[in-house]
Amino acid sequence: MLWRLLDSGSCEAAYNMALDEAIAAAVRKGESTPTLRLYGWNLVSISLGSFQKISDIDSDFCFAHQIPVVRRPTGGRAILHGDELTYSFSAKNEGVFAKNLFETYHAISLAFSEALEKSGLPVTMKLEKESGAVLTKSPVCFESTSYGEVSCRGKKLIGSAQKRWEDAFLQQGSIPYSINYELQRSVFKQKNKSDSHMIAIKEILDDWDYDRFKQNVKAAFEKTLGCTLKTETPSRYEEELAVDLVSKKYGNQAWTFGEKLSKTMSLARK
Numbered sequence: 390m391l392w393r394l395l396d397s398g399s400c401e402a403a404y405n406m407a408l409d410e411a412i413a414a415a416v417r418k419g420e421s422t423p424t425l426r427l428y429g430w431n432l433v434s435i436s437l438g439s440f441q442k443i444s445d446i447d448s449d450f451c452f453a454h455q456i457p458v459v460r461r462p463t464g465g466r467a468i469l470h471g472d473e474l475t476y477s478f479s480a481k482n483e484g485v486f487a488k489n490l491f492e493t494y495h496a497i498s499l500a501f502s503e504a505l506e507k508s509g510l511p512v513t514m515k516l517e518k519e520s521g522a523v524l525t526k527s528p529v530c531f532e533s534t535s536y537g538e539v540s541c542r543g544k545k546l547i548g549s550a551q552k553r554w555e556d557a558f559l560q561q562g563s564i565p566y567s568i569n570y571e572l573q574r575s576v577f578k579q580k581n582k583s584d585s586h587m588i589a590i591k592e593i594l595d596d597w598d599y600d601r602f603k604q605n606v607k608a609a610f611e612k613t614l615g616c617t618l619k620t621e622t623p624s625r626y627e628e629e630l631a632v633d634l635v636s637k638k639y640g641n642q643a644w645t646f647g648e649k650l651s652k653t654m655s656l657a658r659k
Contacts, residue, residue, distance in 0.1 A: 424479050462552050
């Protein structure tokens with residue numbers, strides 16, 4: 390199986406979300422093969438889950454400190470993006486991904502577990518399913534660990550979320566290299582310095598090779614999922630659709646904050 394690997398480097402927040410959706414659209418149409426995209430953020434940014442309340446973050450603080458806020462196409466909870474490797478994976482619901490959401494999470498988590506272990510991190514993967522009643526009420530993605538997610542030293546190392554259609558899915562995830570805990574408390578209105586349920590790679594390993602880790606991710610996907618990843622760039626269709634999605638959706642305050650709040654914020658800041 391010949392799949393694609395896209396390494397986009399660091400991009401702006403709205404474009405990151407738009408390109409992920411554009412790639413998923415191309416995969417759904419059969420114009421692109423299953424695609425693993427690796428990327429970063431040109432500025433510290435916040436991504437909200439597609440249905441998450443904007444009140445979960447301090448939007449005034451984000452505006453004052455010029456922290457871009459975007460709403461992901463996938464669900465889940467908010468993430469403060471910065472020094473990290475972010476990924477998206479788009480594929481049709483067939484072959485190894487023909488089963489349900491949990492099994493899809495499991496397959497992708499196995500690949501990342503393999504890459505992290507090969508990079509020197511002793512990781513574990515959660516294999517128990519939890520109900521909403523026992524999940525933390527925190528708005529922060531990394532403060533809750535569910536089925537298929539990867540941890541190290543008992544703390545969450547990868548935060549992931551999915552968007553599923555009848556024929557395909559998009560999974561997005563974040564692997565932090567370091568975490569600005571003070572900034573995170575401000576963004577998410579956390580008053581107490583409570584023990585965090587998340588951990589970053591540089592808290593475990595002092596010497597971290599970014600490029601080697603990307604190579605290990607590629608090798609692990611190929612080994613675990615039985616594919617060959619060919620490094621490419623986005624198609625013309627994906628690039629054009631991404632630009633359109635930035636304009637109409639991800640770069641639009643009404644999409645991110647809701648039309649009513651967006652108008653209120655615009656008036657207050659004039």
